[in-house]
Amino acid sequence: MKLIVLDRDGVINEDSDAFVKSAEEWIPIPGSIEAIARLSKAGWTVAVATNQSGLARGLFDMTALTDMHLKLQQLVMEQGGRVDLIVHCPHGPQDGCNCRKPLPGMFRSIAEHFRLPDLKGVPVVGDSHRDLHAGLVLGGSPYLVKTGKGLRTLQNILPPGTQVFDDLAAVVDHLLKADG
């Protein structure tokens, strides 16, 4: 199974230090929607794993989050692709959950959803260290993009084997070329 796991804010859509709180604020990064559709059409299964502490912080509610994800799905479907699974951590930093990246809970859920024992070799694309670390626990291959918080993340040591690309579109170009 050709599975990829994407972080959301800063990889698919523009991030904000003020959080992305509504569908109106949810703006795709140029090329990302088309990149997801290209993966889909090439037979890849696309999952998203996103920390959404804004829920715990009371900055937005589940209706707003659902609207953001419907917008994502709609835009990708208009390009002939689809997002197969979106999982989110609704908790805040102090809630002690096991799903908030860098903890691997969401990645375990994704593996279970697709009946996989782990995520060995599955590309995990993020803009923050926590995205890369969470995926590594199950054997994911880390990809850092320079969008979102990526340039900041690049200032510090990256997990061994991390591949760095300008954006999600460049990651997808690389993966589809390797697909042959």
Ligand SMILES: O=P(O)(O)OC[C@@H](O)[C@H]1O[C@@H](OP(=O)(O)O)[C@@H](O)[C@@H](O)[C@@H]1O
């Ligand atoms: O990049 P993903 O995981 O898709 O989502 C990140 C967002 O949930 C927010 O995560 C927050 O981190 P804290 O939750 O406050 O540590 C901040 O970094 C916000 O700027 C950011 O929008």
Ligand SMILES: [Mg+2]
């Ligand atoms: Mg992010």
Ligand SMILES: [Zn+2]
């Ligand atoms: Zn959580």
